[in-house]
Amino acid sequence: SAAAAAVAVEFDFKEYMLRKADAVHRAMDAAVPLAHPERIHEAMRYSLLVGGKRVRPILCLAACELVGGRESHAMPSAVAVEMVQTMSLMHDDLPCMDNDDLRRGKPSNHRVFGEPIAVLAGDALLALAFGHLADPASYPADDPVAPARIIRAVSKLSRSIGPVGLVAGQVVDIVSTGLAVPVGLDRLEFIHLHKTAFLLEASAVMGAIVGGGSDDQIELLRRFSRRIGLLFQVVDDILDVTQSSEELGKTAGKDLVSDKTTYPKLMGLKESRDYARELLKDAKESLSQFDPVKVAPLLHLADYIAHRQS
Numbered sequence: 001s002a003a004a005a006a007v008a009v010e011f012d013f014k015e016y017m018l019r020k021a022d023a024v025h026r027a028m029d030a031a032v033p034l035a036h037p038e039r040i041h042e043a044m045r046y047s048l049l050v051g052g053k054r055v056r057p058i059l060c061l062a063a064c065e066l067v068g069g070r071e072s073h074a075m076p077s078a079v080a081v082e083m084v085q086t087m088s089l090m091h092d093d094l095p096c097m098d099n100d101d102l103r104r105g106k107p108s109n110h111r112v113f114g115e116p117i118a119v120l121a122g123d124a125l126l127a128l129a130f131g132h133l134a135d136p137a138s139y140p141a142d143d144p145v146a147p148a149r150i151i152r153a154v155s156k157l158s159r160s161i162g163p164v165g166l167v168a169g170q171v172v173d174i175v176s177t178g179l180a181v182p183v184g185l186d187r188l189e190f191i192h193l194h195k196t197a198f199l200l201e202a203s204a205v206m207g208a209i210v211g212g213g214s215d216d217q218i219e220l221l222r223r224f225s226r227r228i229g230l231l232f233q234v235v236d237d238i239l240d241v242t243q244s245s246e247e248l249g250k251t252a253g254k255d256l257v258s259d260k261t262t263y264p265k266l267m268g269l270k271e272s273r274d275y276a277r278e279l280l281k282d283a284k285e286s287l288s289q290f291d292p293v294k295v296a297p298l299l300h301l302a303d304y305i306a307h308r309q310s
């Protein structure tokens with residue numbers, strides 16, 4: 001309706017993102033206090049608190065609030081998914097994986113703390129993520145989350161990042177790199193679904209679970225976030241092509257454009273943009289049964305992912 005559209009337009013998404021990112025930051029700061037041995041805690045805090053876009057924890061909080069839960073119900077899940085996101089990036093940056101010197105605009109963890117500490121800080125964050133999520137003390141004492149729901153969230157997170165989740169995506173990505181024949185669309189989609197979409201999906205689903213959502217609501221949010229996850233990657237691939245050619249100029253750019261397989265390479269730039277548009281539309285449609293006012297943060301988050309420029 002026109003009234004709902006007007007409310008959606010008025011919604012201040014930037015303010016929402018900053019406010020939620022700040023709440024997540026404070027919760028993570030408290031969840032990883034400096035303790036003995038200080039070196040490992042410093043390394044964990046360095047990568048965790050340097051700050052990414054916080055898309056996953058914000059998605060988690062928004063899904064919880066959409067189904068009627070409180071922010072405090074989903075904060076342990078939000079913290080857990082961002083800890084996992086951070087540790088996966090720390091390990092991805094290691095010399096034995098992508099060998100990246102920079103992350104989130106700063107020197108990568110192993111460049112500051114050395115490889116052994118970076119490996120262990122990642123391991124510690126992974127363990128802490130599950131501990132924090134499962135600890136009853138992480139939840140509001142006056143309005144706790146049912147243990148069965150917490151267990152369901154733990155299980156969802158484990159599945160989405162383990163050997164049939166994020167790790168599977170990373171493994172298939174690694175074994176597909178440098179093959180003589182470029183990977184096909186099926187394999188590219190498998191990699192993106194596992195490496196990117198499943199953790200985004202887990203973020204929304206965990207939020208809906210601990211927020212007290214019904215199975216139907218959880219399923220709708222699952223569909224929404226899986227599409228957002230694929231969209232995230234298609235947009236990433238489009239930016240990979242368009243930004244390298246823009247920034248580097250037509251002649252010099254060529255050999256600097258990365259040789260990884262992307263959607264534009266496999267299906268063309270126009271088709272990739274069409275696919276992104278279709279994913280955004282389908283994602284938004286998954287939420288059409290929810291209250292149009294309450295759904296505003298998630299619709300804006302979808303637009304943000306679709307239209308981001310970096």
Ligand code: GRG
Nearest residue numbers: 052053054055088091092161166167170195196
């Ligand atoms: C999770 C147990 C476990 C192991 C990790 C190293 C590894 C195994 C996986 C690598 C996963 C990887 C690099 C996935 C890419 C996901 C992705 C799209 C990251 C970028 O996300 P953004 O743009 O980054 O949201 P910020 O910094 O904003 O959080």
